[in-house]
Amino acid sequence: MLEELEVRNLGPIRSALLSPNKAMTAITGETGAGKSMLLSAIRLISGATASVARVSAGADSAWAQGIFDVDENGEATRLAQDAGALDIDGEKSDPDPDEIGRQELFLSRMVPASGRSRAVLCGHSVPRNVLGNVAAQLVTIHGQADQMRLAAPARQREFLDMAADDTAERDAYRQAWQQLQIIDQRLSNVTNQEASTRARTDYLRESIEQINKVDPKPGEDEELKEKRSRVENAAEIAQGVGSALSALDASQVDSDSDAQGASDAITHAIQALRTIHVGGSFGQAADRLESLNADLSDIVFSLSNEVDTDGDAEGLDAINSRIHELDELTRRWGPTLEDVIAWRDKAVFEVEDLDASPEKIDELKAQHQQAFDDALKAALVLSKKRKDAAAALANTVTKELSALAMAGAGLEIRVVQRKSASKDKTVSKNGEADADSSTWPLDGNGIDDIEFLFTPFPGSPQLPMGKSASGGELSRLMLALELSVAEKRTAGSSDMTFIFDEVDAGVGGKAAVELGKRLAKLSQTSQVIVVTHLAQVASWADSQFVVSKGTAKAQSASSKASVETTVNEVTGDARIHEIARMLSGSESATSLDHAKELLDSSKL
Template sequence: MLASLSIRDVVLIDRLDLDLGSGLAVLTGETGAGKSILLDALGLALGARGDSGLVRAGATQASVTAVFELAPGHAVWAVLDEQSIPVEASLTLRRVVTADGRSRAWINDRAVGVTLLRQIGDYLVEIHGQHDQHGLLDPRTHRDVLDQFGGHDALRAATAHAFREMQAADAARDRAEAEAEAVRREEDHLRTSLADLVKLKPEPGEEADLVARRQRLQNADRVVSALNAALDALNGEPGLEMRLLDADRALQRLPDADTEPRVAQLRAGLERASIEIGEGVAAIERLMADLDLGEDSLEAVEDRLYALRAAARRHQVTTEDLPELSRHLRERLDLIDGGTGGVTRLAAVATAARAAYKTAAAALSTARRGAADALVTAISAELVPLRMGRVELAVAFDPLPEGSWGPEGTERCQFMVRTNPGAPAGPLARVASGGELSRLMLALKVVLARTASAGTLVFDEVDSGIGGAVADAVGERLQRLGGHAQVLVVTHNPQVAARGDLHLRVAKRVEDGQTLTEVRALDATERREEVARMLSGAELTAEARAAADRLMSLASRDVA
């Protein structure tokens, strides 16, 4: 809701600071006192067109600051986040217009363009009256309003999901068709390349394996020669083991061979050497047995390596990419061969997705028509007490061309009105007069109050040209609407003014030869006097004060 409004040097207002609350706020005052200036100033903060005519005479600039208090999940916060504007406890909109017509705007002290300010303002305030028209008078909002009233969130989500699926399927089919056309142009080359790769049968990691095998084969002669030389050295004639045995026999012939410790140690050493030599021979023999040179010759390995590298150069890829290239060529040819990625299959998927979207959109459309009937019935009931019983409201559904289908469905919805029997129905803004339009907007907002997106509603002279029971009906509906949203109403009608939770009086004063507009919140006694003035005119009478008491008492009783 709008928490405060600060105005500086706008037309006849030199300085004004208003603190506002929830519920119904009424603005009253003599004709020409400047009530419309308040709405012009608020509109300026919301992104309306600004020009030098708004700057008070003698001032260099006009400025308006509007502070809003919003719930954490309000849609505005997401918009600000997209624009990287800091989110604070409250939302502050500020607009300045200089005497030479230049305009600047800020959101939470961040300089922004007027377009963004207007976008944010549309989320916050709806103004209905005989001058500025927003919200429901824009046909682009009618479909969303109808869906909010009908509670179509699930159906809209299903339709949006089906639309995205249809878009994705159409895009996949279109890409496949374009690719298939390209494949047909180079089909012979693709088939030849694929046949060569199928024949070659490249494997992942094969080049590295071949390089290692070639290295082993190139070293094979040196390895075998070295191992054989080692065996010859150990097993030559006479062998080392035999010579060690001869040495041990010689030591055994010593006279003290059995008693001399040193001879025993020497013989033990010879025995260990003989064992080590035997183990060395066995180890060399195992190494030769384990030497795996494979069945391929060096020539065969080098031929395979050359074939892989030649294919890689021919296709301008690495040998490691050859298996993937083979798969890719197969997929491309599948587009015209009718494989799993073929155009025919993707076209069938796209057809099914389109059918699913049309089904979802049709279900949403059916629900909209039911909601439209309920909405028209509810609004018609509200119009009777407003002396607009002959006004007929309808919701027109216009099918969209296929190229304009979207996540919201396949149709356009627009509220239409017929103000006189026999007259053609037309859009709200073009058919209804100013007073009728304001009361029609009031009836719409009363019915849509629980689903309204904007938290602040402004009605400019919604009670113009009416009185008595009709004015009381308008006041009762404004008061009821104030229970769901913040409502600001400019009124000349005491029946409406008596129902305000906050009463603001607009008046002119002359100071230092200048005419200025001031706005003041009235207390209970001042409210009674203002309502009495609205009843009786310039001269206040006891009867007028008594009538004001009755009106205010009735208003309080209706609230209770």
């Protein structure tokens, strides 16, 4: 939801601050007053292309900023976090209960009089497309240029999928489609082998054979190098261990020796201390010596196991030979034996994929057929969900168009399953088909071609959207579409802001009242901002801002006065006067009474 829009030096607007209502806001004013600049400001913070021509005369730059209140766990917040522009890990002190789970996003854009524009998200400079991606989750603009985007088949498919609430079916299809692409790539690799591919296969096989012949074990080279070091230093080890054992416990070296070792000396010391029966620290000293003697015994035991275990000098050549073999492997496929083993295991699978034997090709073809069957089945389920939703959506939109002074207008949404002209295919009652990729062309979005066909008036031929209606008719069609999917678009969230421009073109009387009522209805689930010339539409708004054009004072005697646009909220009597002006162009007693009556009656 847009909390605040601030604009500086954009066209005739030198400075403006707009705080839209949470529900419906009307922006009114004389033709040419500059209402379009407010829409330009919103487009700028939505990532639109910037034009230096929009910078106010004499200003160094134009600037616009929108502050949005959003769901802390919503998609817009996630995108801002992914861009590194937002960190919400810290907790607010004494948070307002209404603010729990909410987050403010600041989207701003600076356009210099010369040079490149700058996009800023929550105080961080970001690429323009990042600002656009975040804004796309927050703002939907329905002006003539924006409505033309729905003429694209991809946008129509996205809109229908949202109305169909077919996320589960699309996810199931995309998973099956991705698996089909993997199998297709493997089959293509096998069936299109060339000389370089065969050479690669030969290299892999020879490498696998060489590694298998050596049969390395993880960490084996390090163990062998340690063992070699012990063999090479066996004499030094034996001398050191023997001397240590002689000092600690001579009996471990010579069973007939009567020499007293360290262990015996400590034992005598313990016995001496135990004979002292006077209180004090003697017993504690004896306990400590016993603990020391136990550790000493463990050391003696360990060293005694080292005697005569590392003197196998005859095996040194075999160890060196093995280390050399392992070093050759790590030099070519290393740097470690673990890397060598992992490379071999991966190479085995690659050889299998590159093996163009008839058996392998047949196996992959069978896998392809199964993957295609799965993808087609998922595509047909998705197609049925789209067809059901298309009929319901078109019926609802047609009813809304009648209420919006477009009786006889209608929308048809066609969901056509693509088929090759080479052969007809039939679908069985259970939804399954004769799955053949040559006759059932799938793509990443399924099997359907989707087209929105609009009939703007009775007798008009059905024509694709964007080619069959005026700007006002398109605006009302978009309003009807938004009303039809309002609950689904805003399910679990009220973050979306809808902005309508030219929606009242060619409308008047009761139809204008109904148009305002429909916008107010949409504002019950989303924030709505409408730029309008009709009092019957503006009267339904919860707040109203007037855009006025005046003459700014000259800065000096030599300078000329300039046109300046101001934006002000009107409430109370001021709003009654503005509604009266919109009704009759005057503020007579009759028009003021009419304005009061209109405002009083414009309630849901």
